[in-house]
Amino acid sequence: MSETALPGRRGQAARNDVVILDAARDVFLLDPKAPISAVAERAGVGISALYRRYPSKEFLLCRLCHDGLRRFISEAEASAGEPDAWAALAGFLGRVVEADVHSLTVHLAGTFTPTDEMGADARRANELAAGLVARAHESGRLRRDAVTEDVGMILECCAAIRVEDPVRTSELRRRYLALLLEGLASGDGPDLPGPPPRPGEMNGRWRPS
Amino acid sequence: MSETALPGRRGQAARNDVVILDAARDVFLLDPKAPISAVAERAGVGISALYRRYPSKEFLLCRLCHDGLRRFISEAEASAGEPDAWAALAGFLGRVVEADVHSLTVHLAGTFTPTDEMGADARRANELAAGLVARAHESGRLRRDAVTEDVGMILECCAAIRVEDPVRTSELRRRYLALLLEGLASGDGPDLPGPPPRPGEMNGRWRPS
DNA sequence: AGCAGAGCGGAACGATCCGTTCCAGTGCTA
DNA sequence: TAGCACTGGAACGGATCGTTCCGCTCTGCT
Numbered sequence: 001m002s003e004t005a006l007p008g009r010r011g012q013a014a015r016n017d018v019v020i021l022d023a024a025r026d027v028f029l030l031d032p033k034a035p036i037s038a039v040a041e042r043a044g045v046g047i048s049a050l051y052r053r054y055p056s057k058e059f060l061l062c063r064l065c066h067d068g069l070r071r072f073i074s075e076a077e078a079s080a081g082e083p084d085a086w087a088a089l090a091g092f093l094g095r096v097v098e099a100d101v102h103s104l105t106v107h108l109a110g111t112f113t114p115t116d117e118m119g120a121d122a123r124r125a126n127e128l129a130a131g132l133v134a135r136a137h138e139s140g141r142l143r144r145d146a147v148t149e150d151v152g153m154i155l156e157c158c159a160a161i162r163v164e165d166p167v168r169t170s171e172l173r174r175r176y177l178a179l180l181l182e183g184l185a186s187g188d189g190p191d192l193p194g195p196p197p198r199p200g201e202m203n204g205r206w207r208p209s
Numbered sequence: 210m211s212e213t214a215l216p217g218r219r220g221q222a223a224r225n226d227v228v229i230l231d232a233a234r235d236v237f238l239l240d241p242k243a244p245i246s247a248v249a250e251r252a253g254v255g256i257s258a259l260y261r262r263y264p265s266k267e268f269l270l271c272r273l274c275h276d277g278l279r280r281f282i283s284e285a286e287a288s289a290g291e292p293d294a295w296a297a298l299a300g301f302l303g304r305v306v307e308a309d310v311h312s313l314t315v316h317l318a319g320t321f322t323p324t325d326e327m328g329a330d331a332r333r334a335n336e337l338a339a340g341l342v343a344r345a346h347e348s349g350r351l352r353r354d355a356v357t358e359d360v361g362m363i364l365e366c367c368a369a370i371r372v373e374d375p376v377r378t379s380e381l382r383r384r385y386l387a388l389l390l391e392g393l394a395s396g397d398g399p400d401l402p403g404p405p406p407r408p409g410e411m412n413g414r415w416r417p418s
Numbered sequence: 419a420g421c422a423g424a425g426c427g428g429a430a431c432g433a434t435c436c437g438t439t440c441c442a443g444t445g446c447t448a
Numbered sequence: 449t450a451g452c453a454c455t456g457g458a459a460c461g462g463a464t465c466g467t468t469c470c471g472c473t474c475t476g477c478t
Contacts, residue, residue, distance in 0.1 A: 160369030
């Protein structure tokens with residue numbers, strides 16, 4: 001943040017760093033297969049400005065994805081400090097859905113080979129999610145047949161909601177997340193049908209392309 | 210069906226009709242942007258066999274999409290005959306999710322210009338869905354702030370669930386549909402947040418490409 | 419003041435991919 | 449046996465996209 005005030009070429013370069021990352025997020029969120037040139041156009045810069053920062057499209061994608069994963073982790077950590085276990089889980093899901101982290105991570109999977117650090121972060125993310133779910137279970141508010149892996153699936157559901165207007169998209173996602181949470185909270189009904197999702201079942205995408 | 214027994218070239222041609230359609234469904238369900246050649250390969254036929262039947266990829270896509278829409282309608286009509294209003298809605302959703310009709314219709318939208326007949330069918334589909342929702346409302350089992358447009362959104366959510374194994378995909382979709390239905394059924398909680406989806410809000414995709 | 423070069427825009431290139439056409443072969447059908 | 453409906457798959461032409469490259473601008477240092 002401190003370099004935003006930098007003047008001249010240096011300053012513009014620093015500013016471009018974030019402009020490009022934002023543009024890339026927007027563009028690839030809308031269309032994961034978008035060309036690099038679309039990112040440049042959106043950012044209002046030339047293609048060189050991109051290639052000066054990232055050696056290839058794959059690296060940019062990887063960076064974007066990893067950023068999303070880190071956001072996931074930081075939101076989970078934030079919720080770990082929330083005393084009300086149910087509010088912690090619900091708030092976490094709400095913020096991750098709001099940040100649209102899942103769309104990126106999921107739709108970009110397979111377009112690059114993940115780094116070791118990402119693998120470690122993914123494991124940590126999973127642990128944190130498991131913790132949130134476990135606490136919610138202890139509190140008794142979460143239906144007994146819910147599992148950690150439901151978190152990812154629910155995020156997937158919400159990410160699928162998309163209309164043209166981003167604001168409406170956000171509102172609608174909140175709506176269906178609320179619906180899903182209502183389902184997750186109701187403990188007196190019958191168990192959910194079929195075997196629950198298994199760990200790693202959703203990771204088929206992660207093979208290097 | 211009667212021509213399946215036909216021998217020789219005629220018979221093979223007739224059999225190819227359905228083989229090709231099935232292959233196309235499978236292929237485009239997995240990847241909406243798959244090349245035509247992938248369909249031919251999957252069907253075990255040459256590319257000519259495809260082009261003899263459909264003048265272009267766009268026509269094939271349109272046919273596939275229209276078939277899905279018709280399936281949607283026929284399932285809705287089937288549920289219209291079910292006396293229990295809640296079971297009618299739930300059963301309808303279950304069958305449409307099972308048939309994976311929504312993925313096709315949704316992910317193929319925009320890749321072809323819809324025909325007039327499809328427009329009419331789409332309108333009819335919407336009426337039928339509205340009828341199912343209205344009846345469920347009258348029965349009192351459906352939460353009061355649910356609207357017809359929720360149907361499409363819920364289908365979208367379920368279609369987003371996808372793992373490598375098709376059988377597991379089906380099972381998992383059933384699971385999350387059940388979760389959503391649980392949410393739809395619980396009437397004592399607070400209203401869902403944000404304005405509900407509006408008619409036509411999801412139709413942004415339908416502009417010709 | 420002047421210069422070296424960091425940073426940039428965007429044209430150009432080469433590779434890949436894909437829809438469509440075309441042609442030669444095959445085996446019914448009449 | 450002659451014709452033809454049907455087929456497989458090679459070939460073509462256009463489009464797309466990642467990446468490179470070149471010439472320019474403007475800065476920060478000397």
